[in-house]
Amino acid sequence: MISIEGLSKIFTSNKKQITAVDDLTLAIKEGGIFGVIGYSGAGKSTFVRLLNRLEEPSSGRVIIDDQDITAMNSNQLRLARQEIGMIFQHFNLLWSRTVKDNIAFPLEIAGVPKAERERRVRELIDLVGLSERENAYPSQLSGGQKQRVGIARALANNPKVLLCDEATSALDPETTNAILDLLVDINKKLGLTIILITHEMHVIRKICRQVAVMENGKIVEQGDVLDVFLRPKQQVTKKFVEQVMGTQDENEGIQDLINAYDHGKIVRLHFIGETANQALISQVAKKYKVDINVLQGKITQTQAGAYGTLFVQIEGETEEMDKAIGFITKTSVEVEVIRDVN
Known part of the structure; x- marks a missing residue:
């Protein structure tokens, strides 16, 4: 020490x-x-x-x-x-x-x-x-x-x-x-x-x-x-952090993507460690009656594991979308609904 x-x-x-x-x-x-x-x-x-x-x-x-x-x-x-x-x-x-x-x-x-x-x-x-x-x-x-x-x-x-x-x-x-x-x-x-x-x-x-x-x-x-x-x-x-993640450019560009969609939920996912390597999106699509469209994302590796941010659009019935988001949250991925256009 x-x-x-x-x-x-x-x-x-x-x-x-x-x-x-x-x-x-x-x-x-x-x-x-x-x-x-x-x-x-x-x-x-x-x-x-x-x-x-x-x-x-x-x-x-x-x-x-x-x-x-x-x-x-x-x-x-x-x-x-x-x-x-x-x-x-x-x-x-x-x-x-x-x-x-x-x-x-x-x-x-x-x-x-x-x-x-x-x-x-x-x-x-x-x-x-x-x-x-x-x-x-x-x-x-x-x-x-x-x-x-x-x-x-x-x-x-x-x-x-x-x-x-x-x-x-x-x-x-x-x-x-x-x-x-x-x-x-x-x-x-x-x-x-x-x-x-x-x-x-x-x-x-x-x-x-x-x-x-x-x-x-x-x-x-x-x-x-x-x-x-x-x-x-x-x-x-x-x-x-912006040096390696490009979050400033990401935030500037994502708004144009968000504005291009007029239905469903636009969600930002933050994930670290093992969850960054899991096929989470495909799991959710199979488990719930929702369609998921990946808008933008980036993963970077650190000595302690991966870190990433993913923007997705989730479409479906409100109840199914809420269940899907709840499932993602339980995996330790941080979930932020940044636009709900239902």
């Missing part, structure tokens, strides 16, 4: 105080992938750097594995950081060193014997899929390969926590997906806790089970990813 209590960071610039992180309190479960999302200036990068004291907090505590990181002296902190790996947006590799030498660097600093270093580097090169590039220099690598080196280096000392600060922001979409798949694989194989900082909701959707939304240095919303997708409360969260 990572416990963050009343964490704040105040910078002074031109005799003015700027609060980058504002009295932030958060609990992160051990062994999961936790996402922190926010727009530029929200304070998320400062927040993640406070976790390993690359930035010194103005107040508050960070407790990782029952150790108060914020109370440590420099020697204690140096040892504690060996259990907190970090990867960066722009890789931060040593350009004069090869892939294997970059990965070995933190082991050298930690005083690990040469034979053990070489064994560990070989394990990590295989883990991140760079077995044929170990003697290459960073200038000879693609962006995705550089980030794989960064990940391997961050894992060198067998950390319990991996901090990822915009780790995919400099990568193209295909490479981003490959790096995210690698992080999921590492999480499963090694069981370490990953805290992922991003401004892209599709990154959260793909690999995180829990998410916290930052705005103006504060956590304004948090919870399971599926819950946040289904019921975003804050305006900033709704904007992020």
Whole structure:
């Protein structure tokens, strides 16, 4: 468990105080992938750097594995950081060193014997899929390969926590997906806790089970990813959900569809998890004397399951339509009748 209590960071610039992180309190479960999302200036990068004291907090505590990181002296902190790996947006590799030498660097600093270093580097090169590039220099690598080196280096000392600060922001979409798949694989194989900082909701959707939304240095919303997708409360969260669900365009276009029908009920269905994969529409059509016309819909996958919205027109006798809607409701699908033109 990572416990963050009343964490704040105040910078002074031109005799003015700027609060980058504002009295932030958060609990992160051990062994999961936790996402922190926010727009530029929200304070998320400062927040993640406070976790390993690359930035010194103005107040508050960070407790990782029952150790108060914020109370440590420099020697204690140096040892504690060996259990907190970090990867960066722009890789931060040593350009004069090869892939294997970059990965070995933190082991050298930690005083690990040469034979053990070489064994560990070989394990990590295989883990991140760079077995044929170990003697290459960073200038000879693609962006995705550089980030794989960064990940391997961050894992060198067998950390319990991996901090990822915009780790995919400099990568193209295909490479981003490959790096995210690698992080999921590492999480499963090694069981370490990953805290992922991003401004892209599709990154959260793909690999995180829990998410916290930052705005103006504060956590304004948090919870399971599926819950946040289904019921975003804050305006900033709704904007992020629109990135991957296209709900703004959906809402603008659906009204034209609705207006084209002058009979039956127009219903919006929200479904998550297993219900997203069930043949629900065909079940209802077989069970009740109704006709169902799918107007528009979209499903997206998250790490915890599918989430989707479906607009349908239901036609039939009023009693049969009500029975059909009642049946759908009992399946845990959320039902909203948005137009009744009987």
